[in-house]
Amino acid sequence: MVDIHKDFAEHSVAEFFKKNRQMLGYSGKIRSLTTIVHEFCTNSLDACEEAGIPPDVFIQVDKLGQEHYKVTVEDNGPGIPKKLVGKAFGKMLAGTKFQRFQQARGQQGIGGAGCVMFGQITTGKPTKVITSTGNGTIYECRLTIDIKTNEAKMGDEKEYTGQMRGTRVETELKDVLYQKSDQNPDEYLRRTALANPHAKITYINPDSLTTVYDRAIDAVPPMPRGTQPHPKGVTVDDLLSMASVTNARTVKSFLSTEFSRMSSAKAEEISKQVSFDMNKRPKDMNWEEAEQVIGAIKKMNFISPPTDVLIPINEQHLEKALENILKPEFKSVLTRPAAVYSGGVPFIVEVALAYGGKAGLPLNGNPEQPQNRMEIMRFANRVPLLFDAGGCGLTKAVQTIEWKRYGLQEDLPLTVIVNFTSIHVPYTGAGKQAVVDNEDIIKEIRLALMDAGRKLGTYVSGRRRKAESEARLKELMRYVDPVAEALHGLTDTAITKLKKELKELIEAKYSAGEIEEGDGEEEEEVEELEENGDSE
Amino acid sequence: MATANDEVRKKLKALGTKVTKEIENKESPRIEIPVRGLSNVEYDEKTGLLKLGSQVSKRSFLNYAHARKFMQTMLVANFAYNELLKTGIHTSLRDMFYALKRTLPNSNENTFEEQIESDHCVVDLEVSVDTLREDLHLSADVRGRVVGPVTIKDRGDTINWSKLGSGGWAIPSNVEDIEFKKVDAKFILVIEKNAAFERLHEDKYWEKNNCILVTTQGQAARGPRRLIQRLSTEYKLPVYVFTDGDAYGWYIYSVIKYGSMALAHTSDRLGTPDAKFLGLTMKDIEKYKLEKYTIKAKPVDIKRAKDMMKYDWFQTKGWQDELKRMLEKGYKAELEALSSKGLKFITETYLPDKIKNKDFLE
Numbered sequence: 001m002v003d004i005h006k007d008f009a010e011h012s013v014a015e016f017f018k019k020n021r022q023m024l025g026y027s028g029k030i031r032s033l034t035t036i037v038h039e040f041c042t043n044s045l046d047a048c049e050e051a052g053i054p055p056d057v058f059i060q061v062d063k064l065g066q067e068h069y070k071v072t073v074e075d076n077g078p079g080i081p082k083k084l085v086g087k088a089f090g091k092m093l094a095g096t097k098f099q100r101f102q103q104a105r106g107q108q109g110i111g112g113a114g115c116v117m118f119g120q121i122t123t124g125k126p127t128k129v130i131t132s133t134g135n136g137t138i139y140e141c142r143l144t145i146d147i148k149t150n151e152a153k154m155g156d157e158k159e160y161t162g163q164m165r166g167t168r169v170e171t172e173l174k175d176v177l178y179q180k181s182d183q184n185p186d187e188y189l190r191r192t193a194l195a196n197p198h199a200k201i202t203y204i205n206p207d208s209l210t211t212v213y214d215r216a217i218d219a220v221p222p223m224p225r226g227t228q229p230h231p232k233g234v235t236v237d238d239l240l241s242m243a244s245v246t247n248a249r250t251v252k253s254f255l256s257t258e259f260s261r262m263s264s265a266k267a268e269e270i271s272k273q274v275s276f277d278m279n280k281r282p283k284d285m286n287w288e289e290a291e292q293v294i295g296a297i298k299k300m301n302f303i304s305p306p307t308d309v310l311i312p313i314n315e316q317h318l319e320k321a322l323e324n325i326l327k328p329e330f331k332s333v334l335t336r337p338a339a340v341y342s343g344g345v346p347f348i349v350e351v352a353l354a355y356g357g358k359a360g361l362p363l364n365g366n367p368e369q370p371q372n373r374m375e376i377m378r379f380a381n382r383v384p385l386l387f388d389a390g391g392c393g394l395t396k397a398v399q400t401i402e403w404k405r406y407g408l409q410e411d412l413p414l415t416v417i418v419n420f421t422s423i424h425v426p427y428t429g430a431g432k433q434a435v436v437d438n439e440d441i442i443k444e445i446r447l448a449l450m451d452a453g454r455k456l457g458t459y460v461s462g463r464r465r466k467a468e469s470e471a472r473l474k475e476l477m478r479y480v481d482p483v484a485e486a487l488h489g490l491t492d493t494a495i496t497k498l499k500k501e502l503k504e505l506i507e508a509k510y511s512a513g514e515i516e517e518g519d520g521e522e523e524e525e526v527e528e529l530e531e532n533g534d535s536e
Numbered sequence: 537m538a539t540a541n542d543e544v545r546k547k548l549k550a551l552g553t554k555v556t557k558e559i560e561n562k563e564s565p566r567i568e569i570p571v572r573g574l575s576n577v578e579y580d581e582k583t584g585l586l587k588l589g590s591q592v593s594k595r596s597f598l599n600y601a602h603a604r605k606f607m608q609t610m611l612v613a614n615f616a617y618n619e620l621l622k623t624g625i626h627t628s629l630r631d632m633f634y635a636l637k638r639t640l641p642n643s644n645e646n647t648f649e650e651q652i653e654s655d656h657c658v659v660d661l662e663v664s665v666d667t668l669r670e671d672l673h674l675s676a677d678v679r680g681r682v683v684g685p686v687t688i689k690d691r692g693d694t695i696n697w698s699k700l701g702s703g704g705w706a707i708p709s710n711v712e713d714i715e716f717k718k719v720d721a722k723f724i725l726v727i728e729k730n731a732a733f734e735r736l737h738e739d740k741y742w743e744k745n746n747c748i749l750v751t752t753q754g755q756a757a758r759g760p761r762r763l764i765q766r767l768s769t770e771y772k773l774p775v776y777v778f779t780d781g782d783a784y785g786w787y788i789y790s791v792i793k794y795g796s797m798a799l800a801h802t803s804d805r806l807g808t809p810d811a812k813f814l815g816l817t818m819k820d821i822e823k824y825k826l827e828k829y830t831i832k833a834k835p836v837d838i839k840r841a842k843d844m845m846k847y848d849w850f851q852t853k854g855w856q857d858e859l860k861r862m863l864e865k866g867y868k869a870e871l872e873a874l875s876s877k878g879l880k881f882i883t884e885t886y887l888p889d890k891i892k893n894k895d896f897l898e
Contacts, residue, residue: 472600478640479607482647483597486607486614487559490552501559502597508562509598 017117024114025431029067029177030184031387036071036118036176037061037185039111040169041192042383044075045199046105047167051078052220055199061178061185063206068123069176071115074168079133082159089116089129089169090145090152103224103310103423105383113145115171116152120144122174126155134165178206182361183386189213190325191377191384195313195419197321216320221311227423228260230305231297232344239290243282251278251285255293261302270296307338307346312421313382315350322354326415329356330459332452341440347422349441351448353414353456360413373411374403378435379419385433392434394418397445406457407464414456418445473510477503540671541621547665548617555610566596567609569664570801577797579848584793584809586849588663588800595660605657609664611636611647612657620673628675628709629655663801669758675709680760681730682707683737684748685720686767697748704737704749707759711766719771721748724764725887726811728752728779728788732871732882739883748773756792758799761806764792768808775808776891781816782833782868783840783859789813794849812896815886816871818861819897824886829876830867837868854897 021027025035041057048055056076063069080088089112116127126142138161141154178184186205193201193213198220201213229238248254255278256267271278273296276289285293313321315333322331333352340346361375378385378394389395398416408414420435428434435441484498551567558565569592570576576589597606615636620627627635633651640647648654658669669675683704686697690708694717697705725747727733733751736742742749748767752760768775777792779785793811795803821827833841844850845859862868874882889895 476598476600476603478643478645479597479603481641483607483610486610487552487556489614489618490549490610491556493556498556498559501562502565505559505562505564505598 017114017121022431025433026114026118027431029175030179030181032118033061033069033071033173033176033178034183034185034188034386036115036171036173037073037188038383039115040071040073040171041189041201042105043112044073044077044167045192045196047077048075048199049220049223053077054215054218054220055196056202057199058202059185059189060204061206063178064172067177068172068174069178069206070170070172072168072170074166076166079165080129080131080167081133082139085129085131085139085141085143086152086154089113089127089143102226103381103421105381112169113152115169116143117145119171119173122176123172125172128170129167130164130169131167132162132164134163136161136163138162138164186211188384188386191379191386192382194321194325194377194417195379195382195384197313197317197324213325216324217317221313221317224311224423225309227306227309228258230260230344230346231255231262231266231300231302233305233342233424234259234294234297234344236287236290236294239293240285240287243285243290246282248282251280251282251289251293254282260305266300266302269300273299302344304340305344305346307340307348309423310338310346310348310421312348312350313419318350318352318417318419322352322417326354326359327357328354328359328415330456330463331355332455332459334448334452336444336448339440339444341422341426341438345422345424345426347420347441347444349444349448350417350419350421351445351452352417353449353452354417355412355414355456355460357413359415375415377415377417379417380425380427380432380435381421382419385435388428388431388434391428393428393437393441394420394435394445396437397442398449400442400446401449401453403453406453407461408453408457412460416449418449420445469510473506476506476510480506541624544665544667544671545617545621547667548613548621548661551613551665552610552617564596564598565606566594567606567660567664568592569595569660572659572663572798572800574797574847577800579794583804585803585807586795586797586800587803605653605660608648608653609657609660612654612661613665616661616672616674624673626673626675626710628677629658630677632658632674659798666801668802668805670710670712676757676759678706678708678759679753679757680707680751680763681705681733681753682748682750682760682763684724684742685718685746686716686748687718689715689717698743702734702737704733707750707757707763709757709759711759711763714763714766716767716770719767719773720746721767721771721773722746723774723776723891724748724750724767725814726750726752726756726760726764726775726777726792727871728754728777728785729871732778735879736883739880741883741887744883745887752788752792755788758806761792761808764811765806765808768810775811776814776896777811778814778871778887779816780868780870781818781821781873783837783844783862785816785871786813786858787840787844790844790847790849812898814890814896816869816874817897818858818865820886821867821869821873824874824877826869826873826876827867829873830865830869833862833866833868838863838866852898858897 026032037059041059044057045055053076058074060072061069119125119127126144129143130138130140132138137159140158142156144153146153189201189203193199197216200215203211242258243254246254246258248257252267252271255270256262256264270293274289274292312335315335318333319331322328331352331354334350336349338346338348361373376395376398378392385392398418426436426438428436480499480502484495484502487493487498488495555565570588571591571593576591577586578589580587595602595606595609597603615632619625630651633648633654636654637646637648658672658674662669681704682697683700684697688695695705727749730751730753733749736749750760750764764775767773777789779788792808795807799806821830841859841862845856874886
């Protein structure tokens with residue numbers, strides 16, 4: 001028995017990682033590299049925001065050899081006190097069991113440790129950490145995860161004097177690949193910058209190309225508040241997990257104290273619908289009993305959950321981010337009021353349509369005549385979702401819009417941004433790259449897109465009219481010379497005078513971009529039957 | 537000659553002056569052109585001719601749908617004014633097209649892409665300033681031939697239509713100045729098709745029947761129409777028209793008799809209201825049992841027949857029945873179908889019977 005446990009302990013962390021690579025975002029060589037950048041970057045942004053510091057994050061990806069790279073991420077955050085470094089980067093599974101009922105970026109708990117582990121098992125090398133809280137002392141170490149104890153191990157520890165505040169990590173990786181693709185770190189960071197206009201992001205890619213995304217706004221967004229879960233948004237597994245750590249003494253009091261909108265009267269109502277005594281200790285509740293509780297909740301009505309726990313990007317900030325990065329000719333941004341899915345989980349949908357400028361996906365490489373098609377950018381709690389686009393409810397919602405109704409063609413230089421903000425993002429799988437196809441969510445996105453689409457449609461059709469008007473002006477100008485020459489021939493009027501006056505007439509009418517009623521109507525044509533005889 | 541020239545030049549100059557004034561006054565320069573088309577054509581029962589209605593369309597330079605045509609019309613006006621009338625030169629529509637065609641600056645666009653564009657401008661100008669193509673010194677390609685016991689004088693040459701061998705006399709575009717010296721014919725037979733004309737000519741049909749044979753070689757051009765009218769009115773000669781048994785052929789007859797919609801402004805010069813339709817009719821097909829030699833009517837034949845049924849000048853019982861029958865039967869016949877009865881059937885049986893019995897479709 002002891003041996004078995006020992007074995008289990010020895011292999012658990014590495015085994016868990018290997019077996020669950022996909023689940024953690026490490027499937028495929030291209031995706032793995034983007035995941036590493038995502039995890040470190042998310043840690044940095046979170047750390048800065050928690051400390052109220054406008055983030056300034058530096059990312060560098062170096063190619064060291066065949067499928068061999070180094071990722072460096074440095075931030076200006078609060079830094080990590082020496083004694084917490086191990087906890088911050090080493091605790092592989094800390095906190096993953098519990099769902100936090102708080103709006104947060106991505107995958108809690110696993111992030112930094114996963115990167116350390118990935119580097120360790122693919123290169124055998126530790127992750128270098130340099131950090132300082134700004135107190136004049138810099139701490140540096142080489143960190144590995146001891147798979148025997150599941151603890152972080154710090155080697156080559158150094159402490160020296162210096163002015164720094166923040167954290168820098170360097171990890172070497174193998175079995176990863178950098179490629180020109182819209183799923184690489186370049187694109188991930190471009191989108192991250194779009195959804196985080198308060199962050200400055202500096203990035204050097206493997207081709208040594210430096211990109212700086214400057215801050216579009218100075219204010220750090222407020223930290224989302226944590227909240228109690230709403231009964232309707234809880235699964236059987238959530239319920240049992242919470243029951244295992246609660247301080248409440250009975251199931252009934254557990255329900256009425258740890259859930260939002262759950263009065264003791266509501267808890268009482270549940271107790272009447274289940275077959276077990278809800279005065280038992282929460283820890284003693286088994287799976288079937290928890291199922292009964294959830295079943296009872298499903299049949300009941302609760303007040304909607306509070307929505308002030310959500311912090312969207314907000315319209316002004318999103319607009320600034322678009323101007324900063326896509327420099328669109330026209331933009332239409334909309335933050336919807338908070339809504340609720342599955343009856344209990346609050347969420348907010350934000351959409352932005354960016355037209356022209358750098359918006360849209362280039363279709364061909366011809367800079368002379370660039371062609372674009374619609375580009376969809378998905379975000380969940382400001383995190384770009386680059387993979388599994390086909391199976392994502394956000395994509396589906398965008399695709400159900402009849403863009404043609406707003407006079408918009410699919411081949412426009414158009415970027416469609418959807419940011420889904422929630423305390424709980426309902427991903428389709430453990431890869432956390434696609435949101436479920438949920439009716440409530442799709443409806444909100446559609447409403448937002450239709451509204452934004454109408455505004456863009458009005459702009460684009462106005463623009464088209466203007467372009468037509470300009471084309472006509474050009475066409476008419478071509479006829480000035482022959483008409484002036486003919487009139488000169490008939491009347492001896494000076495050619496220069498005629499040309500000048502004709503040009504003025506055309507400009508007066510077509511520069512304004514207005515077209516009068518009846519314009520463009522063809523004259524009546526002569527019957528086709530007679531064409532043959534009267535001419536030639 | 538010079539005075540007619542001056543008259544037309546004055547009209548063209550007036551058009552230019554009007555447009556120039558509009559430009560000076562910052563108004564939209566426009567040319568007013570009577571609408572040419574079914575909607576603006578009336579059938580005048582008194583004269584038996586089509587005439588132009590009062591609808592006028594405005595061709596405005598500032599309307600982008602008109603601008604190109606406006607430019608073209610002005611080019612044609614200037615060409616006639618300076619290149620033709622001023623110098624006394626006559627030219628063909630085709631020559632004018634080439635003389636005016638050029639590439640516009642900074643574009644792939646030409647002043648005229650196809651001759652049909654400049655041709656249209658000429659007619660527009662005719663109706664707009666109330667003149668005639670002939671008076672603008674423009675002529676169309678020669679089409680149509682004639683033989684018969686007639687002697688004429690053309691540009692000083694005396695020509696006997698009965699002594700021109702197998703080809704006959706090619707009818708020029710402008711027959712205004714032709715002088716008839718001697719006309720011994722009793723009637724005029726107009727044939728749509730050149731091949732039938734040659735057959736009849738070879739049989740000396742005109743000599744035996746003392747008539748004038750004209751072929752229009754398809755839809756009749758202005759020259760033949762004016763010639764038929766002049767001969768018919770100046771010598772009181774009956775005119776019989778002989779075409780294929782289909783809507784296209786029947787409309788050739790219509791144009792000879794009533795004038796055309798496109799040139800309705802000049803029907804009084806081109807139409808021959810006394811012309812009679814001789815054949816081929818649907819009735820003929822039945823009477824002479826030609827069903828086996830018919831051709832299935834194409835959609836375009838059906839459409840033309842349906843259109844014609846609505847024209848005011850086809851509202852006679854004879855023609856309505858004829859058109860209806862054609863639509864019912866769904867076939868048409870070429871006049872050569874009659875040759876299935878023998879090569880001399882047309883000259884020895886069909887035509888004499890028709891003319892003797894006054895078997896005309898009216």
